[in-house]
């Protein structure tokens with residue numbers, strides 16, 4: 001019989017929040033911009049995504065995931081990629097930013 005005591009455990013708990021996501025059945029078009037999208041089109045799409053996020057029961061977990069993994073694209077946890085980048089810059093001490 002195999003000894004499984006040293007195998008890593010299930011990672012189900014890590015992703016469990018996604019099962020309750022308000023965007024779960026909406027597809028990704030509202031949350032990720034197509035290549036080259038700019039200006040008003042982008043603002044309108046981002047706002048539509050943010051409206052979904054505003055009522056999402058797992059918004060905090062989603063945002064924390066996006067910040068932790070530095071998700072480079074899309075609206076996560078109610079913030080666009082630019083807003084998350086600014087938030088991460090604010091969290092990073094100046095001495096670390098200067099050496100990067």
Ligand code: SF4
Pocket residue numbers: 021022023024031052053054056057058059060062063075076077078
């Ligand atoms: S916060 Fe927004 S992007 Fe994140 S799971 Fe909820 S609806 Fe989806």
